[in-house]
Amino acid sequence: MNVPESLRYTSEHEWVRAEGADGVVGITDFAQASLGDVVFVELPTVGALLEQGQTFGVVESNKAVSDLYAPVSGEVVAVNEALGERPELVNEDPYGEGWLLRVRMTDAAQTTGLLDADSYGRHVESEQGT
Amino acid sequence: MPLAYGGPTEEHRAVRTRCGLFDVSHMGELEIAGTGARAFCQRLTTNDVDRLAVGDAQYTLLCNERGGIIDDLILYRLAPDRYLAIVNAAHTAVVSEWMTRQGAQGARVGDVSEAWALLAVQGPRGPAVAARCVGVDPTQRGFTITEQNAWGARVLASRTGYTGEDGFEILVPAQQAVAAWNDLLAGVAEEGGLPAGLAARDTLRLEAALPLCGTDMGTETTPWEAGLGWVVSLEAGGDFVGRERLVAQRREGVARRLVCLELLEDAGVPRHGFGVRHDGVMVGRVTSGTKSPTLGRFIALASVERACTMPGTDVTIDVRGRSVPARVVPRPFYRRAETGRDG
Numbered sequence: 001m002n003v004p005e006s007l008r009y010t011s012e013h014e015w016v017r018a019e020g021a022d023g024v025v026g027i028t029d030f031a032q033a034s035l036g037d038v039v040f041v042e043l044p045t046v047g048a049l050l051e052q053g054q055t056f057g058v059v060e061s062n063k064a065v066s067d068l069y070a071p072v073s074g075e076v077v078a079v080n081e082a083l084g085e086r087p088e089l090v091n092e093d094p095y096g097e098g099w100l101l102r103v104r105m106t107d108a109a110q111t112t113g114l115l116d117a118d119s120y121g122r123h124v125e126s127e128q129g130t
Numbered sequence: 131m132p133l134a135y136g137g138p139t140e141e142h143r144a145v146r147t148r149c150g151l152f153d154v155s156h157m158g159e160l161e162i163a164g165t166g167a168r169a170f171c172q173r174l175t176t177n178d179v180d181r182l183a184v185g186d187a188q189y190t191l192l193c194n195e196r197g198g199i200i201d202d203l204i205l206y207r208l209a210p211d212r213y214l215a216i217v218n219a220a221h222t223a224v225v226s227e228w229m230t231r232q233g234a235q236g237a238r239v240g241d242v243s244e245a246w247a248l249l250a251v252q253g254p255r256g257p258a259v260a261a262r263c264v265g266v267d268p269t270q271r272g273f274t275i276t277e278q279n280a281w282g283a284r285v286l287a288s289r290t291g292y293t294g295e296d297g298f299e300i301l302v303p304a305q306q307a308v309a310a311w312n313d314l315l316a317g318v319a320e321e322g323g324l325p326a327g328l329a330a331r332d333t334l335r336l337e338a339a340l341p342l343c344g345t346d347m348g349t350e351t352t353p354w355e356a357g358l359g360w361v362v363s364l365e366a367g368g369d370f371v372g373r374e375r376l377v378a379q380r381r382e383g384v385a386r387r388l389v390c391l392e393l394l395e396d397a398g399v400p401r402h403g404f405g406v407r408h409d410g411v412m413v414g415r416v417t418s419g420t421k422s423p424t425l426g427r428f429i430a431l432a433s434v435e436r437a438c439t440m441p442g443t444d445v446t447i448d449v450r451g452r453s454v455p456a457r458v459v460p461r462p463f464y465r466r467a468e469t470g471r472d473g
Binding site for chain 1: 396
């Protein structure tokens with residue numbers, strides 16, 4: 001399982017990468033592997049306001065549909081349009097081409113309250129153990 | 131059987147283009163034997179058992195008195211007085227009990243599920259794998275079963291499947307299951323195929339519009355409603371359980387029927403229970419759905435009111451609060467290219 005050191009994570013398996021005032025959001029390698037082949041991603045439109053901890057869309061495989069939770073609050077400034085045609089990018093490159101959206105964060109400090117790579121890795125292990 | 135060995139979509143494509151190996155040993159096997167076996171099978175199933183010569187197989191249904199489908203099965207005639215029924219895993223006990231309760235005269239019903247493993251090698255290259263590993267004649271007709279010697283045991287090779295592809299389903303004594311799996315896996319790999327799991331099995335059978343008993347149909351569904359009228363033989367074969375109701379329903383016409391739906395926009399997987407509307411009015415429910423790897427579109431089987439069963443009918447599906455346009459399309463979604471072989 002790939003858990004990049006440079007990212008912050010939610011316990012619901014989203015990641016966020018701070019880029020200045022923006023946060024780029026996606027789902028983790030563990031999440032994509034658990035779902036299986038992703039066949040559909042539903043995302044908000046540009047301009048939508050996200051609130052940390054609230055659902056903002058779904059990611060779906062034939063096996064299951066899974067809600068997406070905002071890791072940070074802010075305004076959506078870009079969504080990954082490529083996922084409409086190629087939702088499988090989430091499986092192939094969850095931390096790169098499979099990104100979901102870019103948020104102009106209301107409070108960049110929110111990221112510090114999220115899990116770091118170590119904590120997230122332990123969280124996944126504990127979930128797998130149950 | 132795992133959901134997948136690798137990626138389900140990749141496994142699906144391997145079966146459509148080359149071959150895949152499925153371990154479907156969870157399926158139930160019931161043996162019906164005795165001088166009364168033929169008459170017993172005829173009385174219990176909707177298809178015409180008299181059409182089966184030794185070595186033939188038949189897709190058929192087991193109905194209750196109301197014509198509701200208890201299970202669908204493949205019935206094999208192994209010997210003049212010996213039949214084998216392959217039934218859905220979850221229904222094995224129910225079917226066995228039902229059969230016994232019908233009072234077989236001169237026939238014994240035995241659950242032999244534990245004795246057999248069932249391995250399916252499916253796809254255009256499936257017969258080549260079965261020929262090399264099992265010794266089948268690749269010209270063996272569809273819906274026939276032959277006895278072969280492989281892996282030091284007597285095995286049964288049936289040219290049937292549940293994927294919409296050519297291929298064989300091979301009954302192997304449980305003791306030889308691991309050796310058979312390993313050998314077939316090597317054979318499949320040589321042909322560029324993959325082991326395939328339950329997820330691929332589901333997308334494959336859905337593209338072929340093969341209903342899953344317990345999901346797309348059940349005791350509240352008649353064969354007419356399931357679109358399986360072709361396995362009901364009212365003319366030949368005399369009486370069978372449920373016949374009276376089925377005759378009446380054919381006269382009256384069905385109120386609803388299983389149809390194939392294609393979503394006209396990508397809006398997520400249409401799942402079991404999602405509502406189907408016509409002009410805003412609820413006319414039915416999705417029974418199963420998926421993203422079709424072959425078509426690249428979302429597809430569903432749905433039970434809808436008779437007025438909405440014609441291909442070309444526009445409907446909408448309630449997908450998580452959204453009303454998504456869909457259309458009734460001809461059944462099945464996918465049909466493999468003809469090879470000239472029967473079945």
